[in-house]
Amino acid sequence: MWFKSKASALGDFEQLVLFGVLRLDEDAYGAAIRQEIHARSGRDVSINAVYTTLDRLEAKGLLRSWVGEPTPQRGGRRRKFYALRPAGVAALGHAYRAFTAMAHGLERRLETK
């Protein structure tokens, strides 16, 4: 329901996934997102967790997806690509702003601790 999806805030892992999609641009698909999260945040998440979250975000209207061509590298299987919808960009921006606003001025304390 539209009012609900708008009202719900993004969860921690949802943010990581959305950042991954944004960072990978046109090349965002499950494995790439998973590796991006692993490389940058150090969290070795499972592929199903990534897809579960991607699916939920798509349901919320934050992402759109399309299916690519089969590649031999994947045993002839296809990829599913994701990209941010405007609502996704807005939600991620909102979360980011909230995060940085809350963290503002605390950088030193977070570093030292």
Next chain:
Amino acid sequence: MKSSPPRLASWLLTRRLPAEWRDFVVGDLEEEFQNRSAASPVGAWRWYWRQTIRCLARPPRVRSHSSSFLYSPGPKGDSILRTLAADLRYAVRVLFRAPSFALAVIAVLAVGIGANTAIFSIVNAVLLRPLSFDEPDRLVRLFHEPPQAAFPGIHRFSVSPANFYDWKHDARLFDSMAIYRFRQFTLTGGGNAEAVVAGAVGADFFQVARARPAMGRVFVTEEDDPARAHVVVLSDGFWKSHFAGARDVVGRTLRLDSEPYTVIGVMPVRFSVASWAITARDMWVPLAYTEAQRAVRENHNAQVIARLTPGVSVTQAQTEMDVISKRLEQQYPQANAGWGATVVPLQELIVGDIRMTLVMLLAAVGLVLLIACANVGNLLFARALARRKELAIRSALGAGRARVFQQLLIEALVLAIAGGLAGLVLARTSLTAGAALLANQLPRAEEVTVDARVLLFVVAASFITGILAGAVPALRAGRSDLNAALKEGGRSDSAVGIRTRRVLIVCEVALSLVLLMGAAVMLRSLLALRHVDTGFDPRNVLTLRVSLPETKYKTPAEISAFFETALQRIRALPGVQAAGGVDDLPVTGGSVQPIVLEGHTELLPRDQPTVAVRKATPGYLRAMNIPLVGGRDFADGDVAVMLVSRAAAKLLWGDADPIGRRVTLPLESKTAAKQVIGIVGDVKQGELSEEAMPTVYEYTREHTWSSFAFAVRTAVPPLSLAQASAGVVRAIDPEQPIEEMRTMDRVLDETLTSQRFSALLLGLFAVVALALASVGIYSVLSYIVRGRSREIGIRTALGAQTADVVRLVIREGMTPTIIGILIGAVAALASARVMQRLVFGVSPSDPLTLAAVAGTLAIVAVMASLVPAYRASRLDPLQVLRAN
């Protein structure tokens, strides 16, 4: 180099992932696996498995709803594995909290599944498992099919040697064919003389059976010759009991009938199969027919085993044998007119008679399991209702009906599997304990074991039982009204679901009735057989067999003198009233021959009348109490005399007086005529369930028949004379063995083993069924009384007497019982047709038996109702009303 991810993991993934995700997830994993395996193949492999397990434990959720309720996700997104594991854990915990309930259910199931497992083990060994010979489905036995006019109802007859050699020569669809017969020897040289039964086998016998010796060799073709036949192959059992398993036994000598035989080999233990008699002998010698013996066409006295050419069916082989038989009939009309041949698979021959019985027993024991299911269903239902509050809270917290159903069903399955395991132990124990009993009742009894197929059966039976017993209560519990359940507060004893439980009683009673009826009919059939008029009096008769070795007693004078002396001395023993000898005792079968009346020309064998022929001595009639109807009995010194049974007299001479007539038995001698001197009562010579066959008894002073069963009528318990009788024989010849010492009652009993086996097991099942049904009725009524205690309290307060309350409760139990009896009666009558072939002298739909069985069930139901009724009558109205 491109490596591929673990196949098993990929397979698991593709099986478990929802279709819309499969490609993407598996593709992603494989892609990353490729990247990783470039750096570290082992690491990549480990990583792939870890990802797989995480995916399996919690596969990506899909927005579209899955159709299976097992997949339906709870609020936390449970996968099937997680909820199953949780339910299993929960079930075990719940059951440990109610150990007496769990034990009761497991015990009932153990009895039900255990009985089924035991019977299935038997069916498995006897009917399902192939024989332990090489390619056993190609092994067949060949028989003559005798002319039906002369041998009514007999379809498998021993084979005459000349016909066998013609079959062997002509048949093209058989790989090999061998002739054999049984031969008795007296073994001397090591302490007491001993009778051994050997197989006398044609040269090809071991090749047909494809049996190799454990030591030494088997016979070669040249040894199937009287001049070279003094060689012997020992059985494993004989080798161990007589040679203590000595490795150097080959080459040693045995004295059989006072002649030396050289041991040339020992067969392995697995060659001896009790149900194929020729393999279960002490030893084997070459058949070694002389040319004259090979040419015998009219005397049918040998057995034939053959191996079909690969790909040839029994029907094809039968067709070929029909063609050969037709030709032999034309070629030798005198001997072969009307004699056909029949091909029977060895397996069918071994298990043939028992098949019907086993199938019937399996059906019966299946009914026991159904009753156990109904009982357990009842208990589970009571328990689900007692836990209504817990279940209602679960529902209130969001558990769907499917989820509650799943949880209850899993509890039932846990119980069923525990019951199945207990049942397996029970079955093994009872099979081991009953092994000795089974050995006498069953072909292949020694092969009854618990194998993989039995284990599979236990697992399947447990699952089916769990689902059958668990489904109804689980469904009903899931349906119960949430509000009402929560409102009731702590009370869980209201009478809910009474209708379901009444239906369970109806089922139990109906099934029990079918079983009881079967058992009762079997028992009556057994009694009818045991009390059938045999034509002689088996009480107080001791029997023993003496077979003189032909090599030692060569002349008729020697043979006759031995038997005459022995019988005279036995008659002189204190306590002996009469004694006589006969070649084959009544009800054990024996020779059947054509007979020719003097003055009639000899007809084709096909058209000649046939009679049972017994060689008897003076004193036999009195020892067996066979009545003399006319003429006189044998007397010592008679020459070529004959007694005829009433049926034989009627068959051969109609209403004319047979005394003084003369007959010949052409199979024994075409010229020696015998004179009829008396008429005796009819005696059952074969099966108790068949009519007495026309019989003639012959006697002559000096005879060549060297094996007699003695019948000794005693005034004291017959077995007390066993030692003295044996002593008489040993006093005449210390080297003479004695066989088959037993009472005539025992002989009769032994012919009824298979009937007794079925009656015993059916009776046992019926008792178990009755016990389960009464427990079922009792527990349902107790439950109802508890649930209606308020109503009963009010009735008592309003003046109802004890008798009224008792009547109320008993009526509550009797209504479903009577409906069950009616349904069961219909089912019993419907199954009567199946039972028809298994019983004798009683109709499987006998109304009197049915009434008795129904009465028994009704009485048991009343008894089961008494305790709850008594409890209800003792309810204190004040207390009950205050409590509510």
